Amino acid sequence: MTDDIRNNISRQQAEAAVRTLLQWAGDDPTREGLLDTPRRVARAYEEWFGGYTLDADAYMARTFEEVGGYDEMVVLRDIEYESHCEHHMAPIIGKVHVGYLPAGKVVGISKLARVVEAYAKRFQVQEKMTAQIADCIQRALQPRGVGVVVVGAHECMTTRGVHKRGVSMVTSKMLGSFREDARTRSEFLKLIEMPGGR
Numbered sequence: 001m002t003d004d005i006r007n008n009i010s011r012q013q014a015e016a017a018v019r020t021l022l023q024w025a026g027d028d029p030t031r032e033g034l035l036d037t038p039r040r041v042a043r044a045y046e047e048w049f050g051g052y053t054l055d056a057d058a059y060m061a062r063t064f065e066e067v068g069g070y071d072e073m074v075v076l077r078d079i080e081y082e083s084h085c086e087h088h089m090a091p092i093i094g095k096v097h098v099g100y101l102p103a104g105k106v107v108g109i110s111k112l113a114r115v116v117e118a119y120a121k122r123f124q125v126q127e128k129m130t131a132q133i134a135d136c137i138q139r140a141l142q143p144r145g146v147g148v149v150v151v152g153a154h155e156c157m158t159t160r161g162v163h164k165r166g167v168s169m170v171t172s173k174m175l176g177s178f179r180e181d182a183r184t185r186s187e188f189l190k191l192i193e194m195p196g197g198r
């Protein structure tokens, strides 16, 4: 047993909670196959919800201004993410597309994917995650505009409840010129639909 403490909850308490749920589901947490499950679930939670220990703004702190005069749109698309809905704690799996129009500052592209990771690995609603990503880029780069489109499949809708497979939720947050200028917005939407690079 470890003395791992997160948010004032010890690993022992977390594992006990998993045992309670196993029992509540109708099984016996003391049977052999389930003995290690609380430990595994606690470790899985560290991975699934690792975003609470990540600082999205810190990833964006390192910016560059020397880009050879490049002042056109930068797009990073098809960033896969795994999240969990805050209503049912069920997985949300999908892709994020991010674009911005630099106003002097750019950021290493991997940092955009790290920002997605930091917000995805939490309990989320897709609308909030979309806005958090856009606002983070806006804060760090003060660009002329930012666009974020998120596509997600919500397992709380496929494996339970309404049981609808193949449904995607699409959310977007547009700031600055992406919001005000229809041509910028449609350029972004066209770029995220182009065939992939490989």
Ligand SMILES: Nc1nc2c(ncn2[C@@H]2O[C@H](COP(=O)(O)OP(=O)(O)OP(=O)(O)O)[C@@H](O)[C@H]2O)c(=O)[nH]1
Pocket (backbone or CB within 6 Å): 085, 086, 087, 124, 125, 126, 127, 154, 156, 157, 160, 161, 162
């Ligand atoms: N807007 C939004 N809704 C979400 C998201 N993730 C899950 N939901 C929805 O949150 C809602 C919660 O509704 P409730 O009526 O409180 O929960 P419920 O009784 O379990 O609802 P059902 O899923 O319809 O069985 C459901 O409609 C979910 O589909 C999300 O990211 N954004």
Ligand SMILES: [Zn+2]
Pocket (backbone or CB within 6 Å): 085, 086, 087, 088, 089, 090, 154, 156, 157
């Ligand atoms: Zn849900």
